[in-house]
Amino acid sequence: MHTQPPGRPAEWFPSSVTLKDCGPYPAEVLGHRHDGMIQPRFTSEVTGRIAAELRSDASIALNLRFTGEAIEILGLGDPPKVLERCRPDAEGRYALGHGFLPWREHTTTDPAEFARALDEAQAGGYPPAAPDAWTVAFADHGHGMAVLAVYRTPHEDAAAYDALYNVLYASGLSSYETTAACADDAELAARRRFSSQRAHVEPDTVVWPKVAPATRLPADPR
Known part of the structure; x- marks a missing residue:
């Protein structure tokens, strides 16, 4: 999982994000990006909702799987490839797909x-x-x-x-x-x-x- 650059403390800010046509999902985002991409984290409840919606959306070739406290992001294949294994942070939130999932901040205003x-x-x-x-x-x-x-x-x-x-x-x-x-x-x-x-x-x-x-x-x- 990608984290903040060395020497820079993590600072999280309230937001709402989407993944293609899924969402919006309540989230917090880091105050800096990874290769131009926002970096959100989610509560376990919201993560469960994301997992359910990804399973029902054939346009997104990903799934989430819970293995105890950890969450695995699975790609295509049989068996599916584990792209990331994410554990909850100290506040019980999951920072999913930093640097490779195209999260976007949700807005109700047309940009x-x-x-x-x-x-x-x-x-x-x-x-x-x-x-x-x-x-x-x-x-x-x-x-x-x-x-x-x-x-x-x-x-x-x-x-x-x-x-x-x-x-x-x-x-x-x-x-x-x-x-x-x-x-x-x-x-x-x-x-x-x-x-x-x-x-x-x-x-x-x-x-x-x-x-x-x-x-x-x-x-x-x-």
Whole structure:
């Protein structure tokens, strides 16, 4: 099982994730990624639900098998190949498929227009505001955030800056702008800020106003 980089403590944040057409599943996600992929963990109850839904979905060539306290992720074959054996962590949660299962954070807000605009901006190229300037785009769901992308912040005079701001605003999405050494550090700072401000909010509570696009964060001192 993949874990946090050496020297970086694990920090978990409330979320909801999907696996292809299965889910959403209540989860916690690490504040950094593995090769760009989110890393969730689940309660045993939610893990049981995931196992049941995977067995009924022929489009996902995986199964979960409980062997005592451990959970095995099984691939195809006869006998099936064990892709991962996962035991509960100190808090009784299972971190499944880090680095090879394409988990996605669930959002009820359509990010398609933003995704297209970001693809166009990055394909065309743009001058960054600074080498260490990052934007974390996300859907604000009140109790939790669904991070959609972390990208270099365009210079304010670049056409890409206005284009991305406008599509975030029109789509009802949010973003933080921050200074960080890398994308992972920017995402971690964003999750820390959001979590600190919304820790009192219960799941499924509607929060208004949402975080506005281009909300500026100070550099994370941690």
